[in-house]
Amino acid sequence: METTPPPPVATPPTPLSPPPRRTGPIRAAFRFAWKSHLLLALAPVFLTSLVVSEQVEGRADFANTELAQGVEDRWGEPVRQPAPSLRAVESGSVFTELKPMPFDSQHVRVDAAMNYRKRGLRYFSGFDFTFRADYAYANRSGHDEDVAFIFPIEFNKSQVLLSDVELTVNGKPAQVELKENGTCLLWTGRVKGAEQVAFTLGYKARGLGSFIYRLDPSLAARDIAVHLSVTGGDNFDFPEGTLSAQQITQTDDALAFDWRYSALESGVSLGLILPSEKSYDAIIATMARRAWAPFLSFFALWFVLSLGSRRRLMFYEVGLLSATYAFFFVLVAYLSAFIHFYVAWPLCLVVMGAAAVLYLKKLFPEAKSGLLALGWLWSMGVPTLAVVIPGYTGLIYTLELLAALIVALHLSLKPNVRALLNPELQGAL
Numbered sequence: 330m331e332t333t334p335p336p337p338v339a340t341p342p343t344p345l346s347p348p349p350r351r352t353g354p355i356r357a358a359f360r361f362a363w364k365s366h367l368l369l370a371l372a373p374v375f376l377t378s379l380v381v382s383e384q385v386e387g388r389a390d391f392a393n394t395e396l397a398q399g400v401e402d403r404w405g406e407p408v409r410q411p412a413p414s415l416r417a418v419e420s421g422s423v424f425t426e427l428k429p430m431p432f433d434s435q436h437v438r439v440d441a442a443m444n445y446r447k448r449g450l451r452y453f454s455g456f457d458f459t460f461r462a463d464y465a466y467a468n469r470s471g472h473d474e475d476v477a478f479i480f481p482i483e484f485n486k487s488q489v490l491l492s493d494v495e496l497t498v499n500g501k502p503a504q505v506e507l508k509e510n511g512t513c514l515l516w517t518g519r520v521k522g523a524e525q526v527a528f529t530l531g532y533k534a535r536g537l538g539s540f541i542y543r544l545d546p547s548l549a550a551r552d553i554a555v556h557l558s559v560t561g562g563d564n565f566d567f568p569e570g571t572l573s574a575q576q577i578t579q580t581d582d583a584l585a586f587d588w589r590y591s592a593l594e595s596g597v598s599l600g601l602i603l604p605s606e607k608s609y610d611a612i613i614a615t616m617a618r619r620a621w622a623p624f625l626s627f628f629a630l631w632f633v634l635s636l637g638s639r640r641r642l643m644f645y646e647v648g649l650l651s652a653t654y655a656f657f658f659v660l661v662a663y664l665s666a667f668i669h670f671y672v673a674w675p676l677c678l679v680v681m682g683a684a685a686v687l688y689l690k691k692l693f694p695e696a697k698s699g700l701l702a703l704g705w706l707w708s709m710g711v712p713t714l715a716v717v718i719p720g721y722t723g724l725i726y727t728l729e730l731l732a733a734l735i736v737a738l739h740l741s742l743k744p745n746v747r748a749l750l751n752p753e754l755q756g757a758l
Contacts, residue, residue, distance in 0.1 A: 367628065369644055370651040374624045377655035381617035381662050404446045404455050406488050408536035411543045412550070413480040413528075415466055420473040420519060427477060429545075430466065433525075434552035437462040437542060443561030444535070445606050452606035454538050456559070461531040468520045478528055480505075480514040489534040497529045539568055541600030548595050555588040555599050562604020571598040609670040615716045617658045624654055626733070627708035630701070634693045646692060650685060657681040657709065678709055 412435060416427035441458035468474050478498075482491070496503045496516060505514045520526050540557065544550045557574075559565070560583045567573045574586035588599045631650065635642050642650075657677055664673040682705040689701050715725040 370628055370647045371621060371624070373648070373652045373655045374621050377658055378617045378620045381658050382614040384662070404453070404488075405490075405535040405537040406484055407539045407541075408458075408489065408534070409483055409541045409543060410460065411481040411483055412545050413462075413464060413478060413530070414545050414548075415464075416477040416479065417468075417470075417474040417520070419470070420475050422475075429547055430476075431545075431548045431551060432464045433467050434465045434554075435462065435544075435550060436464075436552075436554045437556070439540060439542075439555075439557045441536075441540065441557070441559045441603065443559065443604060445561075446537075451610060454562075454603045454605045455535065456537070456540075456561075456603050457533070457535045458540065459531070459533050461529070464528040464530075465525065466520070466528075467525045468522055470522065472522050474520050474522075476518060476520050476526075478516040478518075479508075480530055482512055482514065484534075489536060491532055491534045494532040495530070499527055500529075536603075539600060539602045541568055541571060541598050543598045544593060544596060546596035550593045550595070550597070551591065553588065553590045553593050553599075555586075557586045557601055559584045559586075559601070559603060564604050566602040568598075568600050568602055571600045574599075574601070609665055612670070612716050613658070613662050613665065616713060617662070619712060619716070620655065620658055623708040623712040624651070627654060627704060630704040630708075631689070634689070634696055638693050638695065640693075642692070650688065653681060653685045653688070654708075674713065678706075682706070682709070 415430045415432060417430045418427050438461045439458055441456045444455045444457050446453040446455040464478075466476070478496075480496075484491075494505070494514065496505045496514070498516065498518065503516050503518075505516050507513070508515045514530075516528075542555055544553070563579065563582070563584065565584060572588060574588055576585075576587040576589075578585040578587075584604070586601060628651075631642060631647070660681065661670075661673050661677040664677060667673075682702065685705055686698060686701045690696065690698055711725060711729045715722045715729075718725070
């Protein structure tokens with residue numbers, strides 16, 4: 330008896346698998362950053378940038394307060410020299426009824442030489458100066474006058490080291506005395522009717538930051554001439570509330586400023602903010618804040634080397650290299666507090682660069698040492714130059730990007746580079 334085979338069971342159709350999901354550009358970028366340890370590499374750089382810039386700027390604020398006060402206590406203070414005043418009374422009258430009298434002329438000369446003072450990363454504009462002034466007065470009252478020549482001293486004599494004070498009257502040395510707890514010099518004498526008298530006063534001292542000559546606030550001034558010369562600096566400014574110099578003469582290492590007026594209102598100030606050294610604390614803080622951008626070019630060098638050797642860098646190797654890069658900014662900040670920035674920077678560049686290049690040479694023996702050194706110099710030198718020369722920052726960065734673009738275009742045309750990079754980059758993404 331034949332058995333009828335059961336009917337075949339229909340096999341259900343195999344469902345079609347969905348097409349592979351295409352990775353978006355943002356996700357691909359994060360995936361690349363994770364696999365290449367870029368995020369790990371940026372961590373110490375960002376952390377160092379934050380800490381160094383905050384510390385340096387914090388010390389800059391400190392330098393404007395407590396540190397500046399300490400510098401003033403040791404090396405001088407801003408000099409604010411009021412003009413002298415002349416008080417007169419008819420001879421034989423009560424001497425307490427002195428009347429203020431204007432000078433017929435005031436000719437002042439100040440010769441300053443810069444003597445910069447360094448504390449930490451800050452340079453303070455110390456200067457030594459010689460003050461000499463000629464004052465003329467004519468008695469037009471028709472009778473003899475008893476006069477008092479009063480020269481105010483509104484600075485701490487122990488801080489500015491006031492010395493060699495000398496007063497001559499009509500060309501003859503005169504005796505002066507300190508009055509009111511040493512806040513002014515006083516000379517008294519008699520001026521006959523229709524007589525002219527000439528006072529010449531001079532002294533030596535030191536200052537910090539600025540020099541201001543302030544006219545008597547109670548009297549108008551006539552025939553004013555102030556000459557201020559400075560050696561040892563080339564940048565300057567005028568303090569707020571002062572008249573700018575009418576004539577400025579600049580040579581290689583000297584500046585000269587001249588004010589000349591036939592008449593001026595009372596209380597007008599003439600003066601100058603003395604030249605200053607470049608603020609290296611601001612330069613270092615700016616370098617630290619921008620460190621992440623040049624670091625990317627240094628990281629790109631590692632990445633290309635790892636592709637060429639078909640060896641992916643381990644996470645600790647990436648961490649050590651980025652830490653070496655970041656520590657440069659820590660070292661240059663602290664070293665610049667003890668030696669000049671332009672000595673500290675190349676020294677740190679050589680020391681930390683040697684450490685980074687030697688480590689990369691051990692990881693990639695086939696890489697040329699010159700190429701590794703060039704990559705280090707490129708990532709450090711060009712951005713630093715852009716900070717040190719602020720007037721050309723945009724141009725320097727533009728030329729840097731142009732050079733990088735030209736190199737990329739050149740490399741992309743080489744067959745071996747194209748064959749090497751394309752599959753590896755696809756795998757990395």
